[in-house]
Amino acid sequence: MDTYTGTIKPELKIQELTAEKVKFILTNVDLSMANALRRIMLSEIATIAIDMVEFELNTSVLADEFIAHRLGLIPLDSTEAEKIKYSRECNCNGACKECSVELNMHVKCTEEDITKDVTSRDLVSSDPRFTPIQEGPKDPGILIAKLRKGQEIKVKCIAKKGVAKEHAKWSPCAAVAFEYDPFNKLRHTKYWIEEDEQREWPASRNAADDFAPGDSEAFDFNARPNRFYFEVETIGSMKPEDIVMNAFKKLLEKISSIQMGMSTNDGMSGRDQPRDSY
Amino acid sequence: MDTSGDNDSNSGEDQTSLFNENISDDLLEFATVKDPTSLTFSISGEDHTLGNALRYVITLKIRLSIRSRSPEVEYCGYSIPHPSEDKLNIRIQTTENTTAIEAMRKGLEDLKTICDHIKETFIRSNRLFDIQQ
Numbered sequence: 001m002d003t004y005t006g007t008i009k010p011e012l013k014i015q016e017l018t019a020e021k022v023k024f025i026l027t028n029v030d031l032s033m034a035n036a037l038r039r040i041m042l043s044e045i046a047t048i049a050i051d052m053v054e055f056e057l058n059t060s061v062l063a064d065e066f067i068a069h070r071l072g073l074i075p076l077d078s079t080e081a082e083k084i085k086y087s088r089e090c091n092c093n094g095a096c097k098e099c100s101v102e103l104n105m106h107v108k109c110t111e112e113d114i115t116k117d118v119t120s121r122d123l124v125s126s127d128p129r130f131t132p133i134q135e136g137p138k139d140p141g142i143l144i145a146k147l148r149k150g151q152e153i154k155v156k157c158i159a160k161k162g163v164a165k166e167h168a169k170w171s172p173c174a175a176v177a178f179e180y181d182p183f184n185k186l187r188h189t190k191y192w193i194e195e196d197e198q199r200e201w202p203a204s205r206n207a208a209d210d211f212a213p214g215d216s217e218a219f220d221f222n223a224r225p226n227r228f229y230f231e232v233e234t235i236g237s238m239k240p241e242d243i244v245m246n247a248f249k250k251l252l253e254k255i256s257s258i259q260m261g262m263s264t265n266d267g268m269s270g271r272d273q274p275r276d277s278y
Numbered sequence: 279m280d281t282s283g284d285n286d287s288n289s290g291e292d293q294t295s296l297f298n299e300n301i302s303d304d305l306l307e308f309a310t311v312k313d314p315t316s317l318t319f320s321i322s323g324e325d326h327t328l329g330n331a332l333r334y335v336i337t338l339k340i341r342l343s344i345r346s347r348s349p350e351v352e353y354c355g356y357s358i359p360h361p362s363e364d365k366l367n368i369r370i371q372t373t374e375n376t377t378a379i380e381a382m383r384k385g386l387e388d389l390k391t392i393c394d395h396i397k398e399t400f401i402r403s404n405r406l407f408d409i410q411q
Binding site: 009010011012013014017024026029030032033035036037039040044241244245248249251252254255256258259261262 | 321324325326327328330331333334379382383386389390392393394395396397399400401403404406407
């Protein structure tokens, strides 16, 4: 493609990179490409999350399914999620070491007049690679339930690999902020106003990195968005830069699998004849 | 370019498969045609993520070919026939200079090039950022 192999090449600049988020500007790409990247990061990066919970004992005030749901939402370290199979692609019957991680939890409140917190720290993983995330030894963990004297929870959890397309608990991102054209030069939006647009719609944070329109600048109806502001925020299960890298990988995988489909379909089997009727 | 009447790939011929339990497991299917310049590719398991980007790289050919003497792609559009069906249809119509399959192949190749490039730029930018810190 002349545009991309020639003079104008996409550029990417990281502005901020911390343990939980990465901020970058992507330029000289089409909106569709930037959006593909956003959609993949949000919903197609594989992570590990608790998917099945077996209750051996639950005398807490919370119902089984309520606790099971809370367990599912706990972020597990997914930096090595690639090394595990999807259970649907595994040859085993249900769950095995290749396609799942077992986590056990047994908590009982034995003390009088004390409310015992059940947290993600009480989960014991059978695989050290996939544990509930923890920010340092002082992190109190994520609260799952509270117990009074005599109450007890004993569960066996099976964590599996999945993508957020199926359930949001598998999303590695808390949010993916995505913005283009902070000055609305392209007029892709119309601001609802009371009286004064300038006063009621303060400039976005990204406006400082964009090019402000001149006072008498005419509307360019041929202009297309080409500067995108991303901010990828993780839930802690994966490093933010890894999420972005995995997104590229995933997109390339998608392309390759279609290319494969094209070549195996080369003979054009001729089934589904009616398809060319329109 | 007389393509206006042809851009609706959601025109109802797929209604039966909606209620058909034996939807094909094939990732990609397309029919044999007498006319190789126009084809609808049906890709299962994909959505707007790939559809829009792919449509863009293929239609880019139209814009580029307006300037050149040998236009290739006449029309490219995509649709998701039904939200509860995990399927994407991409319609490509080309001139006699090429075939729809060739246009698709080129489109995929271009998309891959762009994606590879952005990926490398990210890696470079990441390294640069590490050094600056």
